[in-house]
Amino acid sequence: MSERTPVLIVGAGLAGLSTAVFLGLHGTPSLVVERHESTSTHPKARGQQHHAMEALRLAGLEAAMIGASPKSQGFLLRIAESASGPVFREILHDTFAPLDHLTPAGAADASQASAERILAERARELGAEIRFATKLESFEQDENGVRAVLSDAAGTRAVHADYLVAADGHRSPIREQLGIGTHGRGTLGHSIHWLVRADLSAVVDDRQVMYYLQNPKLSGGTGVLASTDHPDQFVVGVGYDPEREDLADFTEERSLEQIRLVTGVPELDVEILMTDTTVATMRVADRFSAGRVHLVGDAAHTMPPQGGMGGNTALMDGFYLAWKLAAVLRGEAGPGLLDSHDAERRPVGELIAENQYRNAIVRNRPDLAREGDAPPIEDPAVLLFGYRHNGAVVREPGDEGELLEDATRPTGRPGSRAPHLRLSTPDGVLSTIDLFGRSFVLLAGTDAWAKATDEVAATLEVRLKPQLIGGEVTGDWTGPYGVDADGAVLVRPDRFIAWRSQGPGTAADLEKALRAVLDR
Structure with missing residues (x-):
């Protein structure tokens, strides 16, 4: 069949x-x-x-x-000897750090x-x-x-x-x-992980936690403790050398010893729900x-x-x-x-x-x-919104194809993410990001570009929509997008900029750009 x-x-x-x-x-x-x-x-x-x-x-x-x-009070990431301390470094206090200046999404x-x-x-x-x-x-x-x-x-x-x-x-x-x-860098190490049920309320407060542990008493000298969706269940892990030992070498007695060392609670009452091994590698195809x-x-x-x-x-x-x-x-x-x-x-x-x-x-x-x-x-801001794509875009003269740029100072260059800006509409405030996702969008400030968009969409039979900024939809968009008031910016469905005309242009300019991007 x-x-x-x-x-x-x-x-x-x-x-x-x-x-x-x-x-x-x-x-x-x-x-x-x-x-x-x-x-x-x-x-x-x-x-x-x-x-x-x-x-x-x-x-x-x-x-x-x-x-x-x-429903926690945030996320806590620490480097420590055990979950009970001492703490060597606190990395992150809150997963939900606001990036309102960059995105409408939390x-x-x-x-x-x-x-x-x-x-x-x-x-x-x-x-x-x-x-x-x-x-x-x-x-x-x-x-x-x-x-x-x-x-x-x-x-x-x-x-x-x-x-x-x-x-x-x-x-x-x-x-x-x-x-x-x-x-890439290859294999960093192997570890054994246990999913455990235990009362760690005296150690872990009402936050999601991730502890990376450095302790010579732990197997392999390293360990980890992480929250799960259940407040009384945690993932606990320690390193091991698969050349010298395997899962069978971690008897119940040894496993409980390692889990208690990770938590820092010597007499912890713990139930092991699941055991598994994993390997940490850094490889790219x-x-x-x-x-x-x-x-x-x-x-x-x-x-x-x-x-x-x-x-x-x-x-x-x-x-x-x-x-x-x-x-x-x-x-x-x-x-x-x-x-x-x-x-x-x-x-x-x-x-x-x-x-x-x-x-x-x-x-x-x-x-x-x-x-x-x-x-x-x-x-x-760099890791989430600062990388650029240099494939299906029309690069501009002088653009050397840098992989990263400062997302807090957007350039509007083709290959970069379309900046998040707040626009005023008859229905309320709207982010530019919410304009994208299902088709190509041409941001423009003049009717001439809107007409050109409709013409090109019909000629090439592609999903392409104009979005005029001016009239009912207003916002200060030209600076972050790097165009004049009579310019236009073509945004891909994945909210990356494909091409722009910094000043006036024609339907032929837009069609040429779209053909290049789409391999037409």
């Missing part, structure tokens, strides 16, 4: 489900297959930073993520398990089919598409897809079959695309957890890839648009993975420090 789907997504984690959600938002159905029985049930990454929440806001999921966040603190359930529900609402306990057995591709063989309890079946998205984890059999190598196959999430980049950007980066991979796949499948763009997935997301993936590695050195692996290592970037 054979079936057909525009996009086959392998893996129902944050990256795969995000891709399905945003494909659906652009009107493109997908088939998601996941070898496990359900979305994640184990506490993993948590937290949705402001840039990810902007994307989730466009998908109608901002309120759901906030609703799934624990942050959330939903766990990965909650976030995946929310994404899966929304993906189905938008037309995706999700099949659990289903494995990709093999695939092959040619110029006409991808042929995959799937297996489940009922047997095997063939699926024909136009494109395959590899969201199949850090080991990624798809990446391996494609012969795509990886580069050498390519994010190969023909009709595109890598997202851990298949594209793995990084240490320190910094909390791994899950956010995986989610954003899907956001940035989906609109491009949808545009090509609708015939609005040429296949060359998809070349920009590697050109745009790999530099960002490398940047964030390297920054997480630097965070790991500072927080609980000082033994890895080397002379000349740069400190981690700690400014959220």
Whole structure:
């Protein structure tokens, strides 16, 4: 039996489900297959930073993520000997630090398990089919598409897809079959994690906590303690050397000893609910695309957890890839648009993975420090909103394609994120960010540009809308976007600037730019 789907997504984690959600938002159905029985049930990454929440806001999921966040007094991140102290350094006091000057979106603190359930529900609402306990057995591709063989309890079946998205984890059999190598810092270390139930109210107050521990009494000299969605359940971890020991060497007695050392409570009454091992690595795929196959999430980049950007980066991979796949499948763009997935997301993936590695050195692996290592970037404005995309954009003369810029001083250059500005409308105050998400948008201040937009949209048959700023919708937008009052700015569906005319222009100028961006 054979079936057909525009996009086959392998893996129902944050990256795969995000891709399905945003494909659906652009009107493109997908088939998601996941070898496990359900979305994640184990506490993993948590937290949705402001840039990810902007994307989730466009998908109608901002309120759901906030609703799934624990009702705590904030987030506490400490480097310490144990959860009871002494404390060496306090890194972060509040996950929900306001960035109102940069975005209309807040942050959330939903766990990965909650976030995946929310994404899966929304993906189905938008037309995706999700099949659990289903494995990709093999695939092959040619110029006409991808042929995959799937297996489940009922047997095997063939699926024909136009494109395959590899969201199949850090080991990624798809990446391996494609012969795509990886580069990076390699393995940082191995650890054993326990999910435990214990009363730590005397140690942990009403906040979500993450402790990175440095203590020679701990196995491997390092440890971690993190909150979960349940106030009496915590993830506790310590290092170990898989060359010398394995899970069987951590007897119940030794496990309890290590857990009590982590908490700093010698007589702690604790129940172990789950035990697992994990490895911290920093690896980035050498390519994010190969023909009709595109890598997202851990298949594209793995990084240490320190910094909390791994899950956010995986989610954003899907956001940035989906609109491009949808545009090509609708015939609005040429296949060359998809070349920009590697050109745009790999530099960002490398940047964030390297920054997480630097965070790991500072927080609980000082033994890895080397002379000349740069400190981690700690400014959220840079990490969340300061990176640029240099693929599907029309770069301007003199633009050297720098990866980072100061988001608090926006330039409006093509390749940078469209600045958040508050506009006055008859219905109240609106952020420019809320104008984007489903189509290309031309921001302009004159009727001539609005007419040009309609003309180009009809000629190229693309989703392109004008947004006049002036008249009923007003706001001081020209400075941050780097144009004159009679200029215009073309913004992609992912709220990145594709092109701008700093002064007057014509429909031919706009059409030429859009053709370049869309590989037409």
